[in-house]
Amino acid sequence: MTNRRVVVTGLGATTPLGGTITDTWDALLAGRSGIAPMEHDWVERYELPVTFAGELAVPAADVLTKVEVRRMDPSAQYAVIAAREAWADAGEPEVDPERLGVAIGTGIGGVWTLLSQWDVLKEKGLRRVFPLAVPMLMPNSASGNVSLALGARAGAHTTVSACASGAESMGTGYEMIRSGKADVVVAGGTEAAIHPICFAGFAQMQALSTRNDSPETASRPYDTTRDGFVMAEGCGLIVMESEEHARARGARIYAELASIGMSSDAHHITAPEPEGAGASRAMREAVEGAGLAASDICHINAHATSTPVGDVAESNAIRRAFGAAADGMCVSATKSMTGHLLGAAGALEGLFTILSVHHRIAPAAINVTDFDPEIALDVIRGENRTLPSGDIAALNNSFGFGGHNVALVIKSI
Amino acid sequence: MSASEQEILEGLAEIINEETGLDPAEVAAEKSFTDDLDIDSLSMMTIVVNAEERFGVRIPDDEVKNLTTVGDAVKFIQSQQG
Numbered sequence: 245m246t247n248r249r250v251v252v253t254g255l256g257a258t259t260p261l262g263g264t265i266t267d268t269w270d271a272l273l274a275g276r277s278g279i280a281p282m283e284h285d286w287v288e289r290y291e292l293p294v295t296f297a298g299e300l301a302v303p304a305a306d307v308l309t310k311v312e313v314r315r316m317d318p319s320a321q322y323a324v325i326a327a328r329e330a331w332a333d334a335g336e337p338e339v340d341p342e343r344l345g346v347a348i349g350t351g352i353g354g355v356w357t358l359l360s361q362w363d364v365l366k367e368k369g370l371r372r373v374f375p376l377a378v379p380m381l382m383p384n385s386a387s388g389n390v391s392l393a394l395g396a397r398a399g400a401h402t403t404v405s406a407c408a409s410g411a412e413s414m415g416t417g418y419e420m421i422r423s424g425k426a427d428v429v430v431a432g433g434t435e436a437a438i439h440p441i442c443f444a445g446f447a448q449m450q451a452l453s454t455r456n457d458s459p460e461t462a463s464r465p466y467d468t469t470r471d472g473f474v475m476a477e478g479c480g481l482i483v484m485e486s487e488e489h490a491r492a493r494g495a496r497i498y499a500e501l502a503s504i505g506m507s508s509d510a511h512h513i514t515a516p517e518p519e520g521a522g523a524s525r526a527m528r529e530a531v532e533g534a535g536l537a538a539s540d541i542c543h544i545n546a547h548a549t550s551t552p553v554g555d556v557a558e559s560n561a562i563r564r565a566f567g568a569a570a571d572g573m574c575v576s577a578t579k580s581m582t583g584h585l586l587g588a589a590g591a592l593e594g595l596f597t598i599l600s601v602h603h604r605i606a607p608a609a610i611n612v613t614d615f616d617p618e619i620a621l622d623v624i625r626g627e628n629r630t631l632p633s634g635d636i637a638a639l640n641n642s643f644g645f646g647g648h649n650v651a652l653v654i655k656s657i
Numbered sequence: 658m659s660a661s662e663q664e665i666l667e668g669l670a671e672i673i674n675e676e677t678g679l680d681p682a683e684v685a686a687e688k689s690f691t692d693d694l695d696i697d698s699l700s701m702m703t704i705v706v707n708a709e710e711r712f713g714v715r716i717p718d719d720e721v722k723n724l725t726t727v728g729d730a731v732k733f734i735q736s737q738q739g
Contacts (some may be wrong), residue, residue: 270703309678310678311678314675314676371706371709372706374703375702375703376699377701
């Protein structure tokens, strides 16, 4: 381990709130919802109990060439869009290809390709199956395609840990730079799972909000009337570099990616451990790993999916990790606006945390009208919150089915 | 009804454009699929299957390796048409 400092120099995203990170961030600060009714014929055909979602504000086909759309699964398309934006935002760093890495996670992978090609096999026969079916449906399709687009040869990785995938990938990129394996890494998460089977599965699990009469207010983390999460899609990626590399080229630095903490619950395949033991260990490990005390953390971008059980478990975990110091941490619940991007959520919220630290402003949650008294957190509602001047640090929490807990620490620079 | 050589060439050019983005004007009879048009074996499979559907012919896998140039493909498709 060389333990080099890792800094963030580029951001890119395509989300239900905007086709770029800039549009997404502006919408977030304006308190807009990216959730709307779905217009697909399959919603009615399969009698889905949920009829709304957070679909991309700017469809991938509006941005990519026809051939790119044909030859990549949507999950990889979103990643290529976000990677181009992040790379340009970082000023297209000059870097030895063998020192440039990629780490892009996904929760579900190429579900659209997998199932549409299965339909082709059944209905039209072997000869019509697309020869690119496998390289499109594989979960590492996004990291492979982004490595091709940027000529990255230090390694292209894919972490799969459900809704913690995107945050964990940022951890993978962080380790690549810390260990001296790479100087620059493009990292984050992507998801394109607005597919009937995903709605059917999550709905059968009773995990989704069914507030069909009011999609924009359905995602309401920490509200007493929350009834489940809202499916969304998109991608968020960052360009991270060793501080040395970024300084040498005079790059604009947003913030430092200071640490990652990870743990696993081994409690239940989907339910969070109610006391938050595993999640609190990840949070503490992240804060200690950054060489900070709990009192140094002024802001948390919470996982806060708007499920009845999950939101309370996270609140318990934060209290357990930080005790009274949690009083000094204002909490953003941005899924109230974006919905839940599954494997991309942790990454996108990582971008939000970076921007919050950089611009010293934390977004307010929308739709919280009846705050749940069981939540022992300073949840930002109404007005966005100004963060302190001077040196500050913030935490980004992500949790995934399987019992995965990931916490990232972002420091001002 | 069978297509003329020119119609087959134009049809192939459209299919190749859809698969690879190549300008249809680039797709001429003397061009090699691999050396000139940079079409890999996976793309070639898709082009073959789309050509079969469009022209109502069967192009066996064993035959595909003999189709070096676009002109070879045009001739083969024409020979298979009723």
